[in-house]
Amino acid sequence: MSPTAQRPDALHPGAGGRATARPTLEEVAALAGVGRGTVSRVINGSPRVSAKAREAVQNAIAELGYVPNRAARTLVTSRTDSIALVVPEAETRLFSEPYFSDIISGVSAELAETDMQLLLILVRNQRERDRLSAYLTAQRVDGVLVVSVHRDDPLPGLLESLEIPSVLAGRRGDLEPLSYVHADNAGGARMAVRHLLRRGCTQVATLTGPLDMEVAQARLGGYRRALEEAGHAYDEDLVGLADFTEEGGRVAMRELLDRRPELDGVFCASDVMAAGAMQVLRAAGRRIPDDVAVIGFDDSIVARHTDPPMTSVRQPIEEMGRTMARLLLDEIHERGRARRQVVLATELIVRDSA
Amino acid sequence: MSPTAQRPDALHPGAGGRATARPTLEEVAALAGVGRGTVSRVINGSPRVSAKAREAVQNAIAELGYVPNRAARTLVTSRTDSIALVVPEAETRLFSEPYFSDIISGVSAELAETDMQLLLILVRNQRERDRLSAYLTAQRVDGVLVVSVHRDDPLPGLLESLEIPSVLAGRRGDLEPLSYVHADNAGGARMAVRHLLRRGCTQVATLTGPLDMEVAQARLGGYRRALEEAGHAYDEDLVGLADFTEEGGRVAMRELLDRRPELDGVFCASDVMAAGAMQVLRAAGRRIPDDVAVIGFDDSIVARHTDPPMTSVRQPIEEMGRTMARLLLDEIHERGRARRQVVLATELIVRDSA
DNA sequence: CTACAGTGTGGGAGCGCTCCCACAGCTGGG
DNA sequence: CCCAGCTGTGGGAGCGCTCCCACACTGTAG
Numbered sequence: 001m002s003p004t005a006q007r008p009d010a011l012h013p014g015a016g017g018r019a020t021a022r023p024t025l026e027e028v029a030a031l032a033g034v035g036r037g038t039v040s041r042v043i044n045g046s047p048r049v050s051a052k053a054r055e056a057v058q059n060a061i062a063e064l065g066y067v068p069n070r071a072a073r074t075l076v077t078s079r080t081d082s083i084a085l086v087v088p089e090a091e092t093r094l095f096s097e098p099y100f101s102d103i104i105s106g107v108s109a110e111l112a113e114t115d116m117q118l119l120l121i122l123v124r125n126q127r128e129r130d131r132l133s134a135y136l137t138a139q140r141v142d143g144v145l146v147v148s149v150h151r152d153d154p155l156p157g158l159l160e161s162l163e164i165p166s167v168l169a170g171r172r173g174d175l176e177p178l179s180y181v182h183a184d185n186a187g188g189a190r191m192a193v194r195h196l197l198r199r200g201c202t203q204v205a206t207l208t209g210p211l212d213m214e215v216a217q218a219r220l221g222g223y224r225r226a227l228e229e230a231g232h233a234y235d236e237d238l239v240g241l242a243d244f245t246e247e248g249g250r251v252a253m254r255e256l257l258d259r260r261p262e263l264d265g266v267f268c269a270s271d272v273m274a275a276g277a278m279q280v281l282r283a284a285g286r287r288i289p290d291d292v293a294v295i296g297f298d299d300s301i302v303a304r305h306t307d308p309p310m311t312s313v314r315q316p317i318e319e320m321g322r323t324m325a326r327l328l329l330d331e332i333h334e335r336g337r338a339r340r341q342v343v344l345a346t347e348l349i350v351r352d353s354a
Numbered sequence: 355m356s357p358t359a360q361r362p363d364a365l366h367p368g369a370g371g372r373a374t375a376r377p378t379l380e381e382v383a384a385l386a387g388v389g390r391g392t393v394s395r396v397i398n399g400s401p402r403v404s405a406k407a408r409e410a411v412q413n414a415i416a417e418l419g420y421v422p423n424r425a426a427r428t429l430v431t432s433r434t435d436s437i438a439l440v441v442p443e444a445e446t447r448l449f450s451e452p453y454f455s456d457i458i459s460g461v462s463a464e465l466a467e468t469d470m471q472l473l474l475i476l477v478r479n480q481r482e483r484d485r486l487s488a489y490l491t492a493q494r495v496d497g498v499l500v501v502s503v504h505r506d507d508p509l510p511g512l513l514e515s516l517e518i519p520s521v522l523a524g525r526r527g528d529l530e531p532l533s534y535v536h537a538d539n540a541g542g543a544r545m546a547v548r549h550l551l552r553r554g555c556t557q558v559a560t561l562t563g564p565l566d567m568e569v570a571q572a573r574l575g576g577y578r579r580a581l582e583e584a585g586h587a588y589d590e591d592l593v594g595l596a597d598f599t600e601e602g603g604r605v606a607m608r609e610l611l612d613r614r615p616e617l618d619g620v621f622c623a624s625d626v627m628a629a630g631a632m633q634v635l636r637a638a639g640r641r642i643p644d645d646v647a648v649i650g651f652d653d654s655i656v657a658r659h660t661d662p663p664m665t666s667v668r669q670p671i672e673e674m675g676r677t678m679a680r681l682l683l684d685e686i687h688e689r690g691r692a693r694r695q696v697v698l699a700t701e702l703i704v705r706d707s708a
Numbered sequence: 709c710t711a712c713a714g715t716g717t718g719g720g721a722g723c724g725c726t727c728c729c730a731c732a733g734c735t736g737g738g
Numbered sequence: 739c740c741c742a743g744c745t746g747t748g749g750g751a752g753c754g755c756t757c758c759c760a761c762a763c764t765g766t767a768g
Contacts, residue, residue, distance in 0.1 A: 022492065022493070024723095024724055024725085025724065025725065025726095026724080026725095029748095034747080034748085035747065035748040035749060036724095036725085036726095036748075036749070037726085037727090037728090037747065037748060037749065038746085038747060038748075040725075040726060040727090041746095041747090044726085048745070048746060048747090049746075049747090050745085050746060050747090053746080053747080065491075067488060067491070067492040068724085068725075069429070069492075069723085069724050069725065070425075070492075070494060070725095071424075071425045071426075071428035071429040071432075071434070071723085071724080071725090072425075072429050072723075072724035072725035072726085072753090073724080073725055073726075074425035074725090074753095075423070075425040075426050075429055075723090075724080075725070075726095075752095075753050075754065075755085076724090076725055076726045076727075076752080076753050077725085077726065077727095077753090078753085080425070082473075085474070089459070100454075100455045101454045101455065104474065104476070105443070105476065108474070108475075108476040109476075109478075112482055112485075117473055118473065118474045118475075119436075119471055119472065119473060119474070120439070120458065120462065120472045120473070120474045121462075121472075122458070122459065122462040122463075124463075128466055131466075134421060137419075137421075138376065138421040139376070140424060246658075272655075275659050301626075301655065301656055302655055302656060302659045304600075305629050305656045305659050305660055306659055306661075307660075307661035378753095378754055378755085379754065379755065379756095380754080380755095383718095388717080388718085389717060389718040389719060390718075390719065390754095390755085390756095391717065391718060391719065391756085391757090391758090392716085392717060392718075394755075394756060394757090395716095395717090398756085402715075402716060402717090403716075403717090404715090404716060404717090407716080407717080422754085422755075423753085423754050423755065424755095425753085425754080425755090426723090426753070426754035426755035426756085427754080427755055427756075428723095428755090429722095429723050429724065429725085429753090429754080429755070429756095430722080430723050430754090430755055430756045430757075431723090431755085431756065431757095432723085
């Protein structure tokens with residue numbers, strides 16, 4: 001314990017040592033020799049302050065290590081300077097896992113510049129859903145991000161009627177009134193199927209997600225469109241209804257093989273479904289990609305580790321998070337601005353499975 | 355718009371229709387025919403209230419749909435009723451991804467019973483680290499959870515000196531003064547290596563994580579201990595230093611094969627390293643598990659999808675999150691209670707790679 | 709009958725801000 | 739010369755709570 005030993009104490013340079021009470025606006029004002037109002041104006045960036053006063057205040061703030069008390073500010077402005085990221089828990093498990101952390105990472109990156117706080121709210125049952133309603137009604141956040149939506153999810157409706165600024169990842173349907181950001185699911189699917197056709201597949205099947213989700217619908221739509229553009233008739237027997245999960249992919253793939261043993265390509269609406277499908281195909285003695293080419297969706301971590309490594313459609317998830325945050329901040333600051341929609345491009349990552 | 359059309363409006367049953375301003379304590383008091391103090395006592399569960407008054411207040415609260423204003427409460431109590439989950443971003447990428455969501459899921463589950471809010475703070479560079487310091491010093495949270503720690507991470511030291519209740523996932527070293535929760539890394543590693551020995555391996559190598567992390571050290575320690583217990587000398591040539599990543603695993607595995615071509619088992623301190631190692635082994639013409647048996651750590655999603663599916667050590671991550679939250683709440687409510695440590699058991703999930 | 713604990717209660721003070729009104733000082737036009 | 743009209747400024751009021759003091763109103767002991 002030498003006197004020069006550095007201690008992580010660097011935050012009260014002015015104060016004479018131990019952690020005293022936090023300085024208030026009034027103390028800053030006293031030190032700067034101005035009134036409370038002037039200090040407040042400086043902090044909030046008002047132009048109506050003389051250069052001299054502004055400098056005095058800034059020095060005082062630095063000297064005291066002043067940080068505004070958020071609660072006091074919230075009490076009078078009824079802004080909270082915080083937004084909620086709501087995750088319907090059921091979805092988290094379905095989506096490829098990195099999705100979740102990447103969205104958060106993007107949102108957080110965008111928020112880092114502001115002094116907004118990010119509140120995380122997982123909703124896993126009706127009770128928690130009710131709590132969330134009460135929470136939102138009590139105006140405890142300035143805005144809401146929703147990570148994934150089912151067609152019949154009541155949450156977006158609630159947000160709409162409460163008129164809370166909000167942005168969804170994905171949408172409920174074509175005419176989603178709330179702002180949302182999503183990847184070009186249809187385009188990605190179309191790109192994948194075209195890739196299969198180009199490499200010579202003539203019997204291209206698909207494994208879908210749960211069709212009460214717009215993402216699943218959109219990916220199926222892209223599949224269908226690519227086939228039709230290439231002059232193939234849409235054949236329902238080539239469509240395997242599944243649920244984004246590995247086990248669902250296995251089951252649907254088996255049925256598909258029974259119905260259409262001659263199929264030579266499969267576009268899967270998620271990587272884990274594709275992984276399941278690949279297991280089934282291999283068990284059935286099909287070589288990948290020679291007998292059957294397989295493409296997944298998400299470009300998640302499993303895509304790199306299947307055997308062979310999987311060709312997959314990548315969506316810019318972190319960018320989606322960033323965009324969501326940006327839209328939300330806009331909506332919060334310019335109340336009543338029109339809702340906005342953003343579609344981000346997807347990309348085909350070609351590996352060895354197709 | 356029929357008059358009976360249901361609107362999601364159920365939260366102001368007493369109010370005569372449109373969203374009016376939120377009711378205050380005072381209005382509740384007026385309606386219940388009591389004073390402000392009595393209402394406050396009822397809300398905060400004080401015993402010094404007559405049954406009659408309590409009932410009147412509860413009715414008034416229900417009728418008005420009253421929800422206390424958090425900011426006002428915070429202003430006077432200087433409790434914030436929120437805790438921060440801090441994620442040093444660099445780590446997130448290293449750890450197998452589900453780790454992150456599972457910890458959050460556990461924490462959130464535990465918090466659901468309380469009215470604590472969960473704040474998420476990602477720290478990815480020095481600037482954000484500074485902001486966090488200011489944030490914590492300004493007492494904007496009642497407690498802090500830290501998701502993963504390096505030996506030289508300054509954050510735990512800061513938390514210690516600010517005396518903020520905090521719980522770490524993992525620890526810096528043997529004598530970690532802060533509360534922490536971690537999996538039995540050493541035990542899991544030992545279990546894995548014993549499994550390899552039991553199946554007949556005689557030359558068991560290991561791939562380590564970065565040794566400035568205690569987890570990596572502990573897993574290496576478990577490896578060493580199992581070998582010594584079985585009467586094998588510790589052989590440095592069988593230890594490949596890596597960094598938890600897939601590429602790191604590949605590089606270290608190649609070196610290991612050069613040094614000790616006769617090795618017949620590898621314990622890897624993470625699944626993704628094991629996946630990288632398996633690629634290298636296969637490329638070198640080794641059959642898994644017949645020529646070389648491989649075990650990973652984390653039992654993450656990749657473990658199920660490698661070829662062959664990987665035997666791996668599972669840690670109870672969600673349970674870790676839950677426990678962290680529980681310890682933190684205790685520490686917040688009983689200020690100055692002794693720091694606590696919790697170690698949770700790991701489990702060997704046997705698949706086909708060993 | 710007075711004294712005196714012990715309950716339950718009302719309401720003032722005050723947490724640290726922002727908002728806004730009043731006012732001082734300084735132009736410049738009539 | 740006065741009176742607008744600008745800046746820039748100080749400080750009162752008040753946001754919605756909790757804390758705590760003072761004050762009934764009981765009941766029991768002296």
